[in-house]
Amino acid sequence: MKYLVLLIGDGAEKPWSEQTEGEQGDAMAKFGEFDAACRAREGVELLAGEALSDSRDATVMRTTAGRVALTDGPYAEVIEGMGGFYLLEAPDLDVVVELLRILPPYDIQIHPTVDVTL
């Protein structure tokens, strides 16, 4: 099963910009640890993962009756704080949750992908 993991908010983690250099280093170490844990775990593969730029840099694209409309900013308030994502292959939800416990305590949305075969 493939999962899209969205890091949608700081949650219990102090916002990045308010963290000391030491705290930022600790958070980065957790990302490294997560990466290593995924690699060490059979049946798990990190297919993609990126940090995202400021949510104000995001663009929403909507198509109504053939006309494309672009708006600046993220789609909805709930993902205004989205800081990054992973695309992860894993056996099941329990394995995903277990691995994500390694990351800083962000609010996270875990969303399975579906196979769309054309």
Next chain:
Amino acid sequence: MRQEWGRLVALLLSQFRRLDLVEDALGDAVEAASRTWPVDGTPDNPAGWLMTAAKRRVLDRLRTEGVAQRKLPMLLTDAERQQEGARTMADSGSLVEDDVLRLVLMCAHPALAPESAGALSLRLVLGVPTADIARLFLVPEPTMAARIARAKKRIVGAGIPFAVPDAAVLPERLDIVAQTTYLAFTAGYAPGSGPDLLRADLSGEAIRLARVVLGLRPDEPALVALLALMLLQHSRRDARVSDGRLVLLADQDRRRWHHDDVAEALRLLTGPVLAGPVTPLTASYALQARIAAEHATAPTADDTRWDRVVGLYDLLLHVSPSPSARLARAVAVAEDRGAAAGLAALEGLEIPSSHRPAAVRAELLARSGDTDAARAAYDQAIAACDNDVEREFLERQRASL
């Protein structure tokens, strides 16, 4: 048959991994049995007969679905993980190999809404009919059928596995099983209307669920404490309703309490499982059970050791502070030291969208002779109460001032 339901569901799931088909197939098999067994006689191995009949039905369905739908999502099992060598190599001794436990943990998975988890557990582990589960949770049957169907879809869609997690996470997951079970239990004691005022028979199913899990994990403190708590509350089932009305604890006919349940609960509470250090959830269940035990062992309402009850509530508030525990403590304080002390203990206590704090304050004001204030508090409680039975009770109390 009902004892075998969970085991058969679990076996069928581990074999076919089709949560959408298994339960219907087993239901059909049971229905066929109810037609043929009375005529042909009960087979030597009833469970085996049902298993074979249910398997045949699943295979029939799979055949008619054919090639077109082969990509239907399947339940994930840890059998697969083992093939992939994913996690079990580390320490197979820390894993419990049991299909029924897998089923219980899947139904009470933290990624399911608690009410769905409770309903699904009763349906899949115990085979309780959907109509009865709907009655338990006071919702129409189609609503409950849809809720159960949605939960099953979500299990497959979200990738909730039919699996026993790592030993490190297992206690946490069993705590959730306990919470799910208790939610189903208390649903039966939420006042409904008419003949369904209380649904103690269905609360009994939650006790059965706890016994199934304890059969698999006999030394699980959370479940031992929970079973004791439920047995003590359940022991009063026959005395709680009289002439279609709720009867308060103090007014109940104690001869109608089930003293065998009380005795079993007391054995559980004093047994070795709860003697060691326990989680806050377990401590909270055990303390609530010990409070219920004070009532259960008092020969009359007047003999209740309210001082001990207050002491137990103090401990409970320390372990797991909650407004409802504070409210119950205030009631106990009023019994122990008088209405004025009870009112003082209620000071500043509010439970959003609950009529209970106002109802207790009204009762205590009435006892201390402040009829006007009592009437005002009753009005407040009546306005906030959304349960017909309890509102009628409050209106009668107000009228008798």
